[in-house]
Amino acid sequence: MTETSKTDATADKGNGEVWIVGATGRVGRGVTARLAARGLTVVPVGRSRERMLAAGTDAGLAGNAKVIVADSAEQIAHEIAQKRPRVVVNTMGAFAATAPVIARACMPGGHYVDQANDVAAVQGLLALHDEAVEAGSTLVTGAGFGVLATEAVVAKLCEGRPTPHRVRVDAVASVAIEAGVLGAALAASIVDALTAGGRRYENGQLIASRLGADPQQLIFPDGESAKSAGASSGELLAAYAVSRAPFVTATSALVPTAPLIRALLPPLGRLLSVPALRRLAVDRLGRTTVKATPRPRKHSWGHAVVEWADGTRHEGWLRAGDGMDFTADVTATLTELLARGVGKPGAWTPAAALGADLATTAGGTFVLD
């Protein structure tokens, strides 16, 4: 755990610095480039100095820029506690484990942002709300296409209206695949989605449901279409929190909809719950080499259908470009706002922290009925 060349004499104080944990990864590189272009003092944090310096140069950082070498959430937390950066962006994944450790180290006074979209991680971060209020820190989870693309639509549809009875959100990211290995962070997210199974809200209670339930054939406002099916996600939690509807479901285009595969999802999830098999699956999947593939559709779409007890129904969409680019845009936009002191203390999902219009500031477009 060491620190390389400092950019100036005040660097040790971390005054005004934005640390990017995982700056060599896909989201981290995108966020680093965006924040560097906006003139923020960006410091990559990760386990390989060489890879961070190379990625930093590509992202527009100086060749001798400061980097922090640390290879676990605990070591990163130690560095944060010593140097007090203003905002820490955590893109290292495994958020259920890493987010509370890193977010706690940001308090008091520092702010925290991650891209978690699984129930355990989002619940874990939101559980720090009272601590964050006390500490004057803003902690934001789900700062990406998932959670914001659907949360923002639900917030817009519920604005100025009574509490609805039922909400469904659908997330359909369109993502170009980079050539190379899939990566452990994404592999872990995929495996964890399988083991977590499904969830939905019924009478205001979060209950287990079948992964792949409630398959949808969605026709987007631009005429393209895609299928999605039920998943447990941070999007589900945020849709409930923002609407307070007693019945909430969430689907995702990442969940297979073919009947045979849907039938296999629950047993596969149970199998991968065995720790040794989970580790093996994450390792194998993470090392899988993938070919560069263009995004399957021009747009990514967040969708919400909100229904009231009197039969009133409103539907809306958030249109974005590539889902990964939108994720980097959301994180960069949010991080810049937090670095500038905009944001209320507490632990939040993105629209709860900074309003639904964060989605348009980050480049999305609402299509509301």
Ligand SMILES: NC(=O)c1ccc[n+]([C@@H]2O[C@H](COP(=O)([O-])OP(=O)(O)OC[C@H]3O[C@@H](n4cnc5c(N)ncnc54)[C@H](OP(=O)(O)O)[C@@H]3O)[C@@H](O)[C@H]2O)c1
């Ligand atoms: N909410 C959303 O819409 C959304 C969208 C995209 C991604 N995500 C999530 O965001 C996370 C990042 O995705 P990604 O595609 O950018 O992943 P990635 O390309 O695999 O990047 C992960 C980064 O974390 C670093 N890292 C991993 N383990 C580490 C450790 N022990 N110590 C220090 N650094 C470590 C890696 O560094 P090395 O260079 O050393 O490997 C790499 O820089 C994933 O969990 C993904 O599921 C969410």
